[in-house]
Amino acid sequence: MSNDVWSITTGVPLLLCSAVALALIIERYSYVLRCKGLGAQTYHSIITALTEKNTAKALEIATSARTGYQAAVQVLAVHQKSDKTLRDEAVKIALLRHANLLKRRLSGLTTIAALAPMLGLLGTIIGLMRSFHDIGLNSGPVEPAIIADGLWQALSTTAAGMVIAVSCVLFHALIQSRIRRHLAQATDLLNHLSHTLHADTVKVSEPQP
Numbered sequence: 001m002s003n004d005v006w007s008i009t010t011g012v013p014l015l016l017c018s019a020v021a022l023a024l025i026i027e028r029y030s031y032v033l034r035c036k037g038l039g040a041q042t043y044h045s046i047i048t049a050l051t052e053k054n055t056a057k058a059l060e061i062a063t064s065a066r067t068g069y070q071a072a073v074q075v076l077a078v079h080q081k082s083d084k085t086l087r088d089e090a091v092k093i094a095l096l097r098h099a100n101l102l103k104r105r106l107s108g109l110t111t112i113a114a115l116a117p118m119l120g121l122l123g124t125i126i127g128l129m130r131s132f133h134d135i136g137l138n139s140g141p142v143e144p145a146i147i148a149d150g151l152w153q154a155l156s157t158t159a160a161g162m163v164i165a166v167s168c169v170l171f172h173a174l175i176q177s178r179i180r181r182h183l184a185q186a187t188d189l190l191n192h193l194s195h196t197l198h199a200d201t202v203k204v205s206e207p208q209p
Helices: 002-034 040-051 055-064 070-078 084-103 106-137 144-205
Strands: none
Touching (some): 040 055, 070 084
16 A cells, blocks of 8 residues: 555656647647748748839738738738838737747746656655665565665656656757747748838839939
8 A cells, every 4th residue: 555655746747748748749849830920932922022123912812821920011001101210019919929929838848858857866865765664674685676766766756757857858949940930930021021012112202412
């Protein structure tokens, strides 16, 4: 009975960590995958239109494209005739909201990555304590099986904690990398569109000779 209590005491926290980590990984990765960026052909069409000084066409393509940062593009379209500083600030706020949604709950993975090894180490200490406790209760010769059982528990919890931590760190880095690429494309496109709109406004406002 006491052995079962020791196993539950060390195993349940790690089991909860692994379940929460798995749920976070699945939820965050699927959400980030759904927030797609522009395809290569669509992005090329927008850049081509901007190169040809056809800002209206470029903005139309960007607005009609289904991207994760569609709200920021819509804000840009609404403020296309506003002052560049005001327009850029509005787009920045919209893009920041989108970035916050992408990064939501990622801190949970880093917390579990830090917590799991410590729980594994706690299991190691409890396993060693159990081994010495069993040795103390044995009045006869110390059998290897008595020590081996406690050491197995000690080492298995450490290994489980490390596996959980490594998985969290790996998927956190993978998700963060995808978010960075997604936001880099959004920032580049929105800056390019805003700069071209500003150039068009300056050109129109210039006095004719």
